[in-house]
Amino acid sequence: MEYGFGQKELDRVESILKEELIDIGVNVTLLIDMAGNIIARCDDGNCQHDLYSLAALAAGNFGAVNAMAQIVGEENFTLLFHKGESESIHFSKVEDDFLLITIFGNDVSLGFLRLRVEEVAKKIKDSLLYKTMLLANLLDSESDAD
Amino acid sequence: MAFINLKKKEVQVKIVYYGPGRGGKTTNLEYIFKKFQERIKSDMVSIKTHGDRTLYFDFFPFDIGKIKGYDIKVNLYTVPGQVKYNATRRLVLQGVDGVVFVADSMALRREHNFLSLKNLQENLAAYNKNIFKIPLVLQYNKRDLAKQGIQLLTIERMEKDLNSKLKVPSFGASAMSGENVVPTLKKIISIAVASLHKELK
Numbered sequence: 367m368e369y370g371f372g373q374k375e376l377d378r379v380e381s382i383l384k385e386e387l388i389d390i391g392v393n394v395t396l397l398i399d400m401a402g403n404i405i406a407r408c409d410d411g412n413c414q415h416d417l418y419s420l421a422a423l424a425a426g427n428f429g430a431v432n433a434m435a436q437i438v439g440e441e442n443f444t445l446l447f448h449k450g451e452s453e454s455i456h457f458s459k460v461e462d463d464f465l466l467i468t469i470f471g472n473d474v475s476l477g478f479l480r481l482r483v484e485e486v487a488k489k490i491k492d493s494l495l496y497k498t499m500l501l502a503n504l505l506d507s508e509s510d511a512d
Numbered sequence: 513m514a515f516i517n518l519k520k521k522e523v524q525v526k527i528v529y530y531g532p533g534r535g536g537k538t539t540n541l542e543y544i545f546k547k548f549q550e551r552i553k554s555d556m557v558s559i560k561t562h563g564d565r566t567l568y569f570d571f572f573p574f575d576i577g578k579i580k581g582y583d584i585k586v587n588l589y590t591v592p593g594q595v596k597y598n599a600t601r602r603l604v605l606q607g608v609d610g611v612v613f614v615a616d617s618m619a620l621r622r623e624h625n626f627l628s629l630k631n632l633q634e635n636l637a638a639y640n641k642n643i644f645k646i647p648l649v650l651q652y653n654k655r656d657l658a659k660q661g662i663q664l665l666t667i668e669r670m671e672k673d674l675n676s677k678l679k680v681p682s683f684g685a686s687a688m689s690g691e692n693v694v695p696t697l698k699k700i701i702s703i704a705v706a707s708l709h710k711e712l713k
Contacts, residue, residue, distance in 0.1 A: 403587075419573070
């Protein structure tokens, strides 16, 4: 599927990520596509991680997990969680094409985070635009620049 | 298709190095990484087996500057070349914008090149992409081995074998010494960006 987010939608997605996740103490949150591209990101200002590599690995990892799901007869596994000593990572699928990644410390409870991630996923779905609309937006913004 | 971020004025382009096992895909990336190290902010990610063969992929992002006010970020990937890792290869190809096919010039590996190119065609088709339409560059790697007396396929032979129908740009190269590694990369980036530009018009 081809998809797109216009500038307004991206602003909206980033404000959703900030309000719903960063404001409850999450360190970094990323919305990526299954090709490993970063669509939106938001952090608490202290993030030193290499997020492009993380996105590439996360997309690959999720692909591998989906292949495992099919082996055991599931259509897919929609979420993944890796527990670390001081930071943990939570991955959740949004629609068929996107992945929401959250990196958080021990001060955020996993249950609460999962509730919030579910909310965020719903809100992001409403912000999706499709390719024709993306192109229209791009042409608009180019003619604005002219 | 490449990801275009209108807000940050950034374009992410995905380039994948494809080809038969032990053909030099990882060596291409290693050379580029070393050559442009001061311009690459992150480390090269390599997921390898104990025997140093690529298990999943190698990856690093590479900023190439601005085109029409947009920052172009090229994400370079390799795939594992071994036949048995096809599922992984297909995963890495998802969302690809341009492919460098690294063929092995050794006469012994002629058959491997055919099979891998055919496999590329099949895997692209799984994403509704056509090998005749996608930005593609062929690289005939390991030309340096001729000096060691190893029997190589001539460039003409390889063109006939692999490029007679595709008719895409091709380079004789040596990923070990770096010969034609950067021109191959420049070519695929320019074709991929031009194709993206055309698609957006």
